[in-house]
Amino acid sequence: MAARPLLFALVLFAPFCDAVESLRITQLQRCGDLLEEQRLSYCLSVRGIEEGPLEVLLGEQRLASDTVQREGASLRLTLPVNTPSAALHLEQGKRRSNPVWLSSGRSQVLAAGPDEVEKNSDGLTSYRDLVGLLIEEKHEGLAEARRLAEKYQAQVVGAIPPLNFYQLRIPAKNLLERDALILRIGSETSVDAVVVEESAPEKGEEAERNASVRQSGQDEWIANRAADAVHFYRHAEGLLPAGKAPTPLRIGVIERDLDFDAPDFSAYLGACHPQGRTCVYGRDASRADGHGSTVAGILAANWGEGGNSGFLQALDDVGPGFEVIVERNSDAGISANIAASVNLVEDGARILNWSWGIHRIGTRDVEGDEVDSLVRSGIAMSGYEELLEEFFLWLRREHPEVVVINSAGNGAAHSGADEYRLPSSFVTDQLLVVGGHQRNPRSKGSVEDPDYVSRRDSSNLDMRVDVMAAACVRASTAEAGKRGEVHCGTSYATPLVSAVVAAMLSINPQLRPEELRMLLRRSAMTIGGDFEAVDAEDLTAPILPSERAYQLDHPDVGRSARLDMRKALELARQSRDRVR
Numbered sequence: 001m002a003a004r005p006l007l008f009a010l011v012l013f014a015p016f017c018d019a020v021e022s023l024r025i026t027q028l029q030r031c032g033d034l035l036e037e038q039r040l041s042y043c044l045s046v047r048g049i050e051e052g053p054l055e056v057l058l059g060e061q062r063l064a065s066d067t068v069q070r071e072g073a074s075l076r077l078t079l080p081v082n083t084p085s086a087a088l089h090l091e092q093g094k095r096r097s098n099p100v101w102l103s104s105g106r107s108q109v110l111a112a113g114p115d116e117v118e119k120n121s122d123g124l125t126s127y128r129d130l131v132g133l134l135i136e137e138k139h140e141g142l143a144e145a146r147r148l149a150e151k152y153q154a155q156v157v158g159a160i161p162p163l164n165f166y167q168l169r170i171p172a173k174n175l176l177e178r179d180a181l182i183l184r185i186g187s188e189t190s191v192d193a194v195v196v197e198e199s200a201p202e203k204g205e206e207a208e209r210n211a212s213v214r215q216s217g218q219d220e221w222i223a224n225r226a227a228d229a230v231h232f233y234r235h236a237e238g239l240l241p242a243g244k245a246p247t248p249l250r251i252g253v254i255e256r257d258l259d260f261d262a263p264d265f266s267a268y269l270g271a272c273h274p275q276g277r278t279c280v281y282g283r284d285a286s287r288a289d290g291h292g293s294t295v296a297g298i299l300a301a302n303w304g305e306g307g308n309s310g311f312l313q314a315l316d317d318v319g320p321g322f323e324v325i326v327e328r329n330s331d332a333g334i335s336a337n338i339a340a341s342v343n344l345v346e347d348g349a350r351i352l353n354w355s356w357g358i359h360r361i362g363t364r365d366v367e368g369d370e371v372d373s374l375v376r377s378g379i380a381m382s383g384y385e386e387l388l389e390e391f392f393l394w395l396r397r398e399h400p401e402v403v404v405i406n407s408a409g410n411g412a413a414h415s416g417a418d419e420y421r422l423p424s425s426f427v428t429d430q431l432l433v434v435g436g437h438q439r440n441p442r443s444k445g446s447v448e449d450p451d452y453v454s455r456r457d458s459s460n461l462d463m464r465v466d467v468m469a470a471a472c473v474r475a476s477t478a479e480a481g482k483r484g485e486v487h488c489g490t491s492y493a494t495p496l497v498s499a500v501v502a503a504m505l506s507i508n509p510q511l512r513p514e515e516l517r518m519l520l521r522r523s524a525m526t527i528g529g530d531f532e533a534v535d536a537e538d539l540t541a542p543i544l545p546s547e548r549a550y551q552l553d554h555p556d557v558g559r560s561a562r563l564d565m566r567k568a569l570e571l572a573r574q575s576r577d578r579v580r
Contacts, residue, residue: 021048022261023095024284028088029330031076034108034158035142040083042102044075047284050092057271058102059086079104085347087281089270096270098260101281101325105343109158109167111331112197118175122361122377125199129172130157131182132195132335134386135164139190142166152185158332160339162346162398163390165195167335182379193386197333198376220439220470223453224496229503229565230314239318239507239573246320247509248274249502251299251351252344253326253495254337255292257285262293264301264308264476274321278313282326289475292326294487295355297476298495299502300324307477307484311499311565320506325349334358334384338391345399350505353498354406354423355491358384363413363420366461371411381422388423395430403513405498407490408435409460416464425464429514432501435459435540436471436493437527437562450526450559455539459490465540467520468527469493469563500565507569508576519575521547523567526559 027045054070056063056077069076085104090097112127120126133148135141145156145166158167170185172178178196186194221227233239240246258280260269265280272279280300285292288307297308300322312322325347329340341352360381363371376384395402406424408415415433418425424433436456443451455461456471473492475484501516511519524547527539539560548554 020095023048023090023092023097024260025088025090025097025100026257026284028100028102028283030108034110035156036081038081040077040079040081040104042077042079044077046073046075046090046097048095049073049090052092055091056088057091058088059084085343087272087279091270098265098269098284099272099279099281100283101327101347103327103343103347105346107160107162107329107339107342109160109330109332109335109339110169111333111336117199120175120198120377122375124375124377124380126175126377126380127197128175128178129170130167130197130332131170131178131185132158132165132167132197132383132387133185134192134195134390135166136190136192137164139164144190148185148188148190152181158335158339160335160342162342162394163338163387164192165335165338165387165390167332192390193383195335195383195387196380197335198380199333220472221496223437223439223447224470224563225447225566226311226496229500229569230311232566232569233315233503234318236573240320241507241509241576246276246506248279248321248323249351249506250323250325250344250347250349251353251498251502252341252349253282253292253296253299253324253353253498254328254340254356255282255295255326256328256331257283257290258293258296258326259285259288259290259476259478262288262307262476262478263305263480264288264293264297264310266305267302268300274323276319276321277316278310278322278324280324280326288478289484289487291355291491293476294473295353295491295495296324296326298473298492299353299499301476305480307474307482311496312502315503315506319503322502322506334387338387341391341404342394345395345402350402351498351502352402352404353495354404355494357407357409357424358422359409359411359413360420363411363417365412366414367412371413373409373411381419384422385418388426392426392428392430396428400430401512403430403432403501403516405432405434405494405501407494408433408465410436410458410489410491411460412458413460414462414464415460416462421460424460427464429512429517432467432497432513432517432520433465434490434494434497435461435465435468436488436490437468437539438471438488448525450528453527453562455528456488456490458488459493459539461539463538463541465538466517467497467524467561467563468540469496496565497563500563500568503569504572507572511572511575515575518547519571520563520568521561523564523571524561525564526556527562528560
């Protein structure tokens with residue numbers, strides 16, 4: 001009898017013993033003077049940090065205590081300017097945090113705080129006193145930006161040096177004063193363009209418009225032969241290049257965060273060595289079914305654990321290893337997306353996954369109605385277009401091996417209308433554009449049947465779209481073994497293409513972006529019936545005779561392209577073997 005109260009007390013106490021809060025990094029970004037040339041400062045926000053010793057590991061190196069300043073749940077790191085970019089994580093006792101990517105890249109921009117934005121005449125939230133300047137190439141960017149800052153009583157606070165882009169904090173108390181200063185600064189002969197940041201109320205990076213969700217999800221991947229591609233990769237002999245140790249392939253995913261407490265990602269906590277396996281780095285989110293978790297999960301989620309399934313994770317032990325870096329620099333809109341992309345490319349990313357895009361106010365969909373998804377004003381669009389143009393010019397000049405894979409958008413509009421849609425409207429070999437399809441419930445044919453799928457009603461379309469892929473997937477969940485809700489959109493078709501492109505490059509690292517597009521199109525199945533360009537109803541660029549061995553009467557010619565992941569891997573191996 002005397003033992004019963006003690007047993008009762010132990011039972012009550014047990015849940016509290018198990019409820020030790022997880023150690024998670026929720027923010028990591030440059031802080032202090034972003035233009036500092038002698039040292040680098042990084043600020044971290046950490047959840048679950050406790051009193052007692054805390055170790056900070058950057059790659060294989062444990063940072064010295066004098067480089068780490070700790071205050072409550074915040075850390076500040078002060079590192080030499082020559083510190084190499086690497087994954088960083090925390091250790092406290094037996095607990096390990098999520099690894100985040102610490103980039104020592106020079107491209108860093110500031111996000112406006114809640115007191116530094118206003119609603120403009122279009123009802124969009126607009127930055128009041130932070131603007132970006134694209135300086136003409138013939139000028140030394142930083143010196144010219146500082147000259148202009150002094151002239152207009154402003155301050156240079158951020159930069160993307162490879163693009164000659166500099167962020168200024170201007171002395172504007174409202175949007176009227178801002179616009180007046182923009183006109184004056186924009187008239188300077190050394191200024192190519194002024195970039196104004198705006199944001200919109202959508203929760204997701206590519207929230208679907210009037211989305212209707214059918215409960216299918218992962219089964220949609222059958223239409224792209226994902227499981228067949230995994231089987232081929234795992235069992236084909238001599239698939240990877242012989243003669244040297246395989247190099248892990250790095251993929252940059254422009255997203256805010258993902259949930260490392262979800263079973264889909266819990267295996268990626270702590271240090272990760274990418275040789276022969278997949279590693280994921282990113283800031284921790286509070287929700288398992290967020291946009292970043294779903295996009296990253298298509299690439300790397302643990303199979304059968306918590307809703308999503310990662311294509312690259314299925315190639316562990318047979319592939320060269322893949323590093324999936326989820327990073328967005330800061331919350332400074334499109335400028336931050338480009339800053340993060342530049343740093344990731346300079347850090348060795350071969351693929352950039354852009355599951356984002358914007359429409360200009362006034363964009364019309366295929367029915368003639370105005371698009372209200374992710375819209376921006378004309379002044380913002382003009383600046384973004386110039387910034388994106390500079391990015392792709394730099395990419396072609398300095399990193400011609402890098403490929404950007406971008407969602408077509410979910411406005412049911414034309415993806416190639418360059419005045420109304422960015423960035424998918426850009427025409428460059430280094431940009432692949434992905435639309436979204438869904439299973440056709442009326443089709444009774446095989447997976448090769450063009451009517452097996454139909455275009456997702458919300459997906460943007462036209463000849464600028466290179467290929468379509470499954471738009472629907474099951475999101476990650478907080479509980480192991482539980483099926484996630486179905487999320488749909490071109491955001492989720494895009495990483496499916498990024499995943500197979502990563503696998504293709506692991507088979508033949510010599511493939512150039514234009515060759516990747518060619519192989520994806522040559523291997524593609526078709527979708528729907530015949531579409532005439534004069535009717536502007538092409539779902540993708542129509543398949544050409546040259547993409548079907550110059551057979552003019554081939555039944556695929558004139559139809560739109562649907563991703564075939566297995567065939568794409570086969571063609572990647574054939575392309576390597578032909579060079580031998």
